[in-house]
Amino acid sequence: xxxxxxxxxxxxxxxxxxxxNMTYTVKQLSYDFLQLLKNHGLTEPQYNIMRVLRGNRSxxxxxxxxxxxxxxxxxxxVSRIIDRLHGKGYIDRTENSEDRxxxxxxxxxxxxxxxxxxxxxxxxxxxxxxNLGPDEVNELNRLLDKIRG
Amino acid sequence: xxxxxxxxxxxxxxxxxxxxNMTYTVKQLSYDFLQLLKNHGLTEPQYNIMRVLRGNRSxxxxxxxxxxxxxxxxxxxVSRIIDRLHGKGYIDRTENSEDRxxxxxxxxxxxxxxxxxxxxxxxxxxxxxxNLGPDEVNELNRLLDKIRG
DNA sequence: ATAAATTAATTGTTTCAACATATAATGTTC
DNA sequence: GAACATTATATGTTGAAACAATTAATTTAT
Numbered sequence: 548x549x550x551x552x553x554x555x556x557x558x559x560x561x562x563x564x565x566x567x568n569m570t571y572t573v574k575q576l577s578y579d580f581l582q583l584l585k586n587h588g589l590t591e592p593q594y595n596i597m598r599v600l601r602g603n604r605s606x607x608x609x610x611x612x613x614x615x616x617x618x619x620x621x622x623x624x625v626s627r628i629i630d631r632l633h634g635k636g637y638i639d640r641t642e643n644s645e646d647r648x649x650x651x652x653x654x655x656x657x658x659x660x661x662x663x664x665x666x667x668x669x670x671x672x673x674x675x676x677x678n679l680g681p682d683e684v685n686e687l688n689r690l691l692d693k694i695r696g
Numbered sequence: 697x698x699x700x701x702x703x704x705x706x707x708x709x710x711x712x713x714x715x716x717n718m719t720y721t722v723k724q725l726s727y728d729f730l731q732l733l734k735n736h737g738l739t740e741p742q743y744n745i746m747r748v749l750r751g752n753r754s755x756x757x758x759x760x761x762x763x764x765x766x767x768x769x770x771x772x773x774v775s776r777i778i779d780r781l782h783g784k785g786y787i788d789r790t791e792n793s794e795d796r797x798x799x800x801x802x803x804x805x806x807x808x809x810x811x812x813x814x815x816x817x818x819x820x821x822x823x824x825x826x827n828l829g830p831d832e833v834n835e836l837n838r839l840l841d842k843i844r845g
Numbered sequence: 846a847t848a849a850a851t852t853a854a855t856t857g858t859t860t861c862a863a864c865a866t867a868t869a870a871t872g873t874t875c
Numbered sequence: 876g877a878a879c880a881t882t883a884t885a886t887g888t889t890g891a892a893a894c895a896a897t898t899a900a901t902t903t904a905t
Contacts, residue, residue: 549841554768559818561833562825566725568840571768573722575844576715581893590860611884619720622863626885631860648870648883669708676711678842684710687839691717692698693827695724730863739890760854771893775855780890797853797900 576675583668587661588635592628594668595619597637600654601662608643608651637661725824732817736810737784741777743817744768746786749803750811757792757800786810 550568551558558564577591584594599617603609615625629652632638637658643649654662676684699717700707707713726740733743748766752758764774778801781787786807792798803811825833 548844550837553844554766560822561830561837562822562828565825565828565833565836565840566821567768568837569718569722570726572840572843573718574769577719585893592861612882619716619723620862624861624863626883628861630885646871646883650884672715673709673711676714676843678845679711679714679839681710683839683842684714686835687714688699688710688717690828690832690836690839691714691721693832694721694825695697695702696827741891761852769892773891773893775853777891795853795901799854 580668580671580675583671584665587665587668589661589665592618592620592623593632594665596625596628596632597654597658597662600638600652601659608653610643610649610652612649614652632658729817729820729824732820733814736814736817738810738814741767741769741772742781743814745774745777745781746803746807746811749787749801750808757802759792759798759801761798763801781807 550564550571554567554571558567581591584591589597595618596614599614600609603613607613611625611629614629615621615623618625629638629640633640637655639651639653639655641651643651676687679687699713699720702720707716730740733740738746744767745763748763749758752762756762760774760778763778764770764772767774778787778789782789786804788800788802788804790800790802792800825836828836
């Protein structure tokens with residue numbers, strides 16, 4: 548549906564419309580994804596952190612800062628999100644004896660089990676843009692990269 | 697810059713990449729805009745509500761529900777955002793004698809003055825996508841509309 | 846005309862973003 | 876090695892999103 552029809556209100560020009568359109572589309576797609584996450588009791592940043600921890604094959608232990616670097620949202624409040632995941636038993640948090648300022652964060656067996664059960668969430672992400680053909684997705688990626696300069 | 701280089705981590709496929717790319721791009725553009733708003737002491741939803749109120753040439757008084765319909769974020773907590781704007785003196789809020797469930801929300805002179813001074817914010821929105829040519833913006837809008845089906 | 850359903854707005858709760866500040870450990874410099 | 880700077884994390888605060896639940900006014904149904 549055209550964005551003009553979904554949101555009451557007018558746009559000054561196509562550039563204005565483009566920005567609103569993008570914001571609105573991301574919001575709508577994220578919502579669909581969020582509903583799935585909620586079935587498993589996780590929020591989006593919680594899920595992202597769990598995936599970062601599972602994906603850590605770097606050999607190095609993951610610190611708060613390591614996780615932060617890999618989050619979409621760099622200003623994200625990793626300390627407190629880790630708190631909540633720890634409370635649910637999905638994460639271990641120990642002091643790093645190499646550098647006692649750092650914490651060593653690791654996903655637990657319980658956390659890994661949960662992620663395994665959340666396979667449908669990964670599949671969902673790959674389907675959010677399914678209305679576009681392969682060429683169109685590439686064109687979208689090109690335009691987005693160009694926007695950011 | 698290509699999204700692969702800005703975010704550490706890999707994508708399963710172009711569809712996955714497209715969704716992350718869009719989310720990340722919106723986040724970055726919104727941040728630029730937010731900084732401008734902050735100079736004027738408003739948050740994004742506060743600014744949006746003020747603009748809806750200024751733009752209300754419908755003759756009808758604006759209720760909470762009227763504003764909600766025109767917000768990008770339909771689940772937005774208009775009541776409490778209105779509270780804060782009222783606290784700053786930018787909005788009047790009175791009971792609607794026609795239907796005493798409703799409130800009549802109106803922007804004050806002080807609010808209008810503020811919006812006039814925030815001209816730079818409107819200009820900024822129109823420039824967020826300036827890296828794209830006119831045809832590219834149209835193509836972007838077409839793709840976004842198609843994504844939402 | 847009264848009861849039931851709907852609507853408009855408010856309030857409460859949890860989680861998070863964005864920001865500032867604090868605290869403790871480690872590095873650097875003189 | 877003592878003073879200072881930097882780094883890693885934690886904490887505090889405000890504003891907001893996403894829900895649920897509540898309250899009060901209006902509409903509908905019987």
